[in-house]
Amino acid sequence: MTDYKVKIKGTGMFVPERIMTNDDISKFVDTNDEWIFERTGIRERRISNTEEGEFPSDMAYKATLMALENANLEANDIDLILFASVTPDFKLPNTAIVLQQKLGITNQCAALDIAAACSGFVYGLNMAQAMIRTGMVKNALIVGSEMLSREVNWKDRGSCILFGDGCGVAIVGRNEDSDDSDILSTHLGADGTGREFFDQPVGGAVYPITESHLEDGSHFMQMKGREMFKVATRTLAQNAKTVLEKANLNLDQVNWLVPHQANIRIIETTGKLLGIDPEKVIVNIEKYANTSAATVPIAFHEAIQDGRIKRGDVVLFDAFGAGLTTGATLLRY
Ligand code: UT7
Numbered sequence: 001m002t003d004y005k006v007k008i009k010g011t012g013m014f015v016p017e018r019i020m021t022n023d024d025i026s027k028f029v030d031t032n033d034e035w036i037f038e039r040t041g042i043r044e045r046r047i048s049n050t051e052e053g054e055f056p057s058d059m060a061y062k063a064t065l066m067a068l069e070n071a072n073l074e075a076n077d078i079d080l081i082l083f084a085s086v087t088p089d090f091k092l093p094n095t096a097i098v099l100q101q102k103l104g105i106t107n108q109c110a111a112l113d114i115a116a117a118c119s120g121f122v123y124g125l126n127m128a129q130a131m132i133r134t135g136m137v138k139n140a141l142i143v144g145s146e147m148l149s150r151e152v153n154w155k156d157r158g159s160c161i162l163f164g165d166g167c168g169v170a171i172v173g174r175n176e177d178s179d180d181s182d183i184l185s186t187h188l189g190a191d192g193t194g195r196e197f198f199d200q201p202v203g204g205a206v207y208p209i210t211e212s213h214l215e216d217g218s219h220f221m222q223m224k225g226r227e228m229f230k231v232a233t234r235t236l237a238q239n240a241k242t243v244l245e246k247a248n249l250n251l252d253q254v255n256w257l258v259p260h261q262a263n264i265r266i267i268e269t270t271g272k273l274l275g276i277d278p279e280k281v282i283v284n285i286e287k288y289a290n291t292s293a294a295t296v297p298i299a300f301h302e303a304i305q306d307g308r309i310k311r312g313d314v315v316l317f318d319a320f321g322a323g324l325t326t327g328a329t330l331l332r333y
């Protein structure tokens with residue numbers, strides 16, 4: 001059976017220009033910068049400007065142009081688009097198809113959305129790598145793009161402080177170069193017993209939005225923060241151990257951990273449970289807050305751009321999210 005090596009060929013990101021600081025939020029809910037920063041590590045987040053057309057597919061379009069340039073590829077070289085988002089442009093068609101059209105792709109490549117919340121990018125990457133390894137796909141575009149500002153309840157101080165808008169992408173494909181870049185191991189999982197810790201039941205087939213939902217705000221995302229927090233630390237640490245074990249590597253051989261950016265305390269606790277040097281952990285939550293499926297690819301892209309992550313480095317992606325979904329990828333960049 002074919003067994004190609006799988007390489008991340010290029011990355012890109014886009015975040016809206018508009019910044020909302022903690023002080024800005026304190027003007028409309030009872031909170032303050034000190035509480036938010038101490039409990040979450042967040043100082044500010046980006047908010048899409050709808051008049052500028054900064055919707056999920058638009059952010060993804062801009063991020064993908066950057067990734068194509070970095071990968072030295074053309075849009076028509078992409079033969080699979082996986083678009084991870086809980087805030088798709090429309091219900092129909094899926095956002096991957098909207099993006100395909102914006103990119104001018106004419107090769108009729110498969111285009112699919114992934115609804116796996118904050119684990120969506122890792123879900124997409126891990127699924128695509130299996131298709132690339134077996135020769136079914138040559139180059140896949142994996143997108144994490146979110147406009148959470150649309151779906152958070154801006155009257156709920158327990159959740160609205162946490163989220164932001166943004167997009168990160170990666171082009172992953174068959175490694176035809178004479179280097180060691182490859183995906184070393186993967187893990188995906190889900191545990192529906194925690195599905196009520198973070199959900200948005202109104203607006204789907206079961207509960208169409210009514211006027212009373214609009215009045216009391218129950219159509220927005222609802223989160224049980226403490227429950228999510230507890231599961232998150234346990235899950236992230238376990239994920240990292242799982243992928244290391246599968247690849248027969250130890251933590252000392254990992255150059256960089258790129259965790260989902262949900263809360264600095266979750267990241268620090270995970271780091272402590274694993275015993276990883278904090279210098280090896282990529283953190284940017286201060287600037288962008290939690291952008292769900294976009295946090296891992298944005299953090300990865302920024303660390304490549306500023307020269308921390310280099311070709312040949314061993315990198316561990318580690319994510320969890322609503323569902324509860326979870327996933328990790330261990331790769332040689
Ligand atoms: O992508 C995955 C999705 N989400 C997550 O991973 C979220 C994980 N959870 C968290 O990050 C944290 O649980 C939060 C940051 C959401 C909350 O932090 P916490 O330390 O768990 O606070 P808490 O909910 O236990 O609340 C402590 C206190 C409460 O007051 P009392 O009952 O002690 O008087 C809250 O009412 O802090 C109060 N509080 C706030 N105060 C000021 C809650 N939110 C705020 C706020 N500003 N924004």
